[in-house]
Amino acid sequence: MRNKSLIVSIVLMQVYVAKEAYCITVQTPVGVISGLQETLKIDGRQYRMSKFLSIPYAESTAGENRFMKPIPKAPFSSTFDATQLPMACHPSYYEAEERLDKYVNFTEDCLTLNVFVPHTFEKNVSLPVMVWIYGGAFIEGASVIYPAEGISTIGDVIVVTLNYRLGMFGFIQSADGKLPGNQGLWDQHLGIKWVHDNIKAFTGNPNDVTIFGESAGGASVVYQALYPGNQGFFQRMIAQSGSALAYWTIRDLPNAVDLIAKKGCDQAPDPINCLRALTPRQLQDNDTLPWAPFLDKDFVIASPSEIVYGNDSATSSARNLFASLDFMTGVNNFDGALYLVVVWPNIIHYSDMNTFNLTREEFIDLAIPKVINDVIKPKNNRTEAIVAEVLDIQYTDWQRPNDSATLRFSLTNMSSDAVFFFPAVSTAKGHAALRKGKTYLYELSAVPTTHGIPTPNWIQGSNHADDIQYVFGYPLYAGPQSTGNYTEEERRLARGMVTMWTNFAKSGNPNKPDDAGKFTNATWAEFDLDFQTFLQFTNQGALPGSRFHARRMQLWSDLLPTSKECHD
Structure with missing residues (x-):
């Protein structure tokens, strides 16, 4: 999931603070916070809103706090200035910082959040809240690149975007337990708890919270929904092109040894203190080490699939929380095109994704074995040969x-199915089978004017991350993320997706209370195990469908991942 172009290609904002802005202060349980009131023109209408940026929800993670669970931020002793541009957590590889340091500052004191309120506190309301968790393969990302004015104002919801630690800073784990692992997930949890405890002061309803995210952020959403300590902190979840049931979102073994050796700390009297003594830049590396959530028996008490599909009493509290939540999930129809940028050039060895020549021998001898090794991990050569033949057929x-x-x-x-499609459908099926919260499944297949990441010209559809621009309403206002080249079809699509996403946050039903059908020309039916209904978003509107890529999903469900020969 590593993508060196993702953050850069979603152009960073210089206009988080508008030209005409006025101060506003809010009294919260953690102290007085001062933000900005602005007037914005979005989708042809004037909106007044308030923004509070860079609010710390945890203490600095530098020094002795590096690699440890986050510590809640102490209450402010004076008014906190929430008007400054958010800084970002360090990514795991220094190339990302070098590309971004002209736009974004990085710090280990990065556990902050931003609150977007679609009014100027002139009325007494209690609004639904949406908390955004960014993607980036757990190794890069920042809240600063997701300004939420569009979705907040159009949808009339409070939106919170938060930072969490990445790479070795957020997911290092040692066998002796001194490095606990899942620091990034604990960060997200603490940020969500901060929202629950403080959002009422911003006119938000702490009992009407939806968490949503994309890619690794979507996987994080599912992880948060499987952690019983989040009980009562949110009621709904949206996972876009990401699930904790995906192979790339979990590690079984501690991962600290390789970094300790790579940084020359393996001979130190205290290897962990040796790592803590290094600067962030010295810690970073451009090699991809296995940074992802870890089966730690603490935050992640069992594998996500065991929790969702199992019946063990030890995982019942996690399963019950997941079941109780309303759930929306989906994919982009060419999500797997991400791999054409970040994986396949290193395996098949090409330089131009628009014109590269892929032979049948390369497909059989290089691509299929890579998928088998990464995703299926068969235990013997005979199984591997059978699986290879099945994938080829x-x-x-x-x-x-x-x-x-x-x-x-x-x-x-094949990349789409293994990495994104099957995990999403499997998670939807698991949730629907528990028969408590509502389940919704979607596919985005629109052809965007501008892709979020580099995309070959032979792809006519939605690549990974293309959904973000529509969900956040970027085609509808001249904000920092707008290219200015969107078509009227894309603006209509953005209106429909913003409306359905915020409807879901308000009611658990994407079709109401606002009339989403006037933009999509369709009603979004719940996903169930009998009909497996989903909604496909296109440039021309939305189309109901059933049994998403049924044959391909059945292959992964019944033949590949659950094969006892592969996994026993």
Whole structure:
């Protein structure tokens, strides 16, 4: 999931603070916070809103606090100035900082959040709240690149965006327990708890909270929904192109040893103190080490699939929380095209994703074994050979088995299914089977004017992260993320997705209270195990469907991941 272009290509904002802004102060349980009131023009209307930026919810994670669980921020002794541009947590590799340091400052005192309120406190209201968790493969990302004016004002919801630690700073874990692991998940949890404890002062309803995120942020949403300590902190969840049931979102073994050795701390009397003595830049590395949530028996008490699909009494509290929440999840129809940028060039060795020639031999000998090794991990050669043949049969277009253009689509579809599609559908099925909260599934297949990440010209659809611009309403205002080149179809799509996302946050039903159908021309039916209904968002509107890629999903569900020969 590493993507060196994702943050840069979503152009950073210089206009978080508008030209005409006025101060406003709010008395919260942690002290007085001073923010800004602004007037904005969004989708042809004037909106007045308030923004509070860079509010710390935890103490600095530098020094002795590095690699440890976050410590709640002490109450403010004086008015806190929440008008400054948010800083970011350090990514795991220094190339990301070098690309971004002209736009964003990085710090270990980064556990902050931003609150977007769609009014100027002139009325007494209690609004639904949406808490955004960014993606970036758990190794990069920042709240600063997701200004939420559009979704907040159009949807009339309070939006909170928060930072959490990344890479070795947020997910290092040692076998002796001195490095606990899952620091980034604990950060998210503490930020969500801060919202629950303080959002009422911003006219938010602490009992009407939705957490939502994309990619690693979507996986984080599911992880938070599987942690019983979040009971009562949120009522709904939206996971976009990411799930904790995906193979890339969890590690079984401690990961500190490699970093300790790589940084020359393996011979130190205290290797952990040796790591703490290094600067953030000295800690960072451009090699991809396994930074992701860890099965620590503390935050992640069991594998997510065991919690969702199991019946062990030890995981019942986690399963009951997950079941009780309303759940929306979905994918982009070419999510797997991300791998054309971040994975396949290193395996198949090409430089131009628009024109590279993929042979059948490369598909069989390089691509399929990579998927098997990463996702399925068979225990013996016989199983591996059978799985390889099954994948070849499924993803080869047998009318044109040697056609390079067709094989590139086969490669993309296999990537989409293994990395994003099957985990999303599996999570939706698991949630629906518990028969408590409502479940909704979607697919975005629109062709955007501007992709969020580099995309080959032969992809006519939505790549990974293309959903963000519509969910946040970027086509509808001349804000920092707008390209200015959106079509009227895309503006209509943005209105529909913003309305359905915020409807879901308000009622647990994307179709109400606001009339989303006037933008989508469709009603979004709940997903259930009988009909498995989903909604497909296109440039022309939305289309109901059922049994999302049924044959391909059945392959992964019944033949590959659950094979006893692979996993026993």
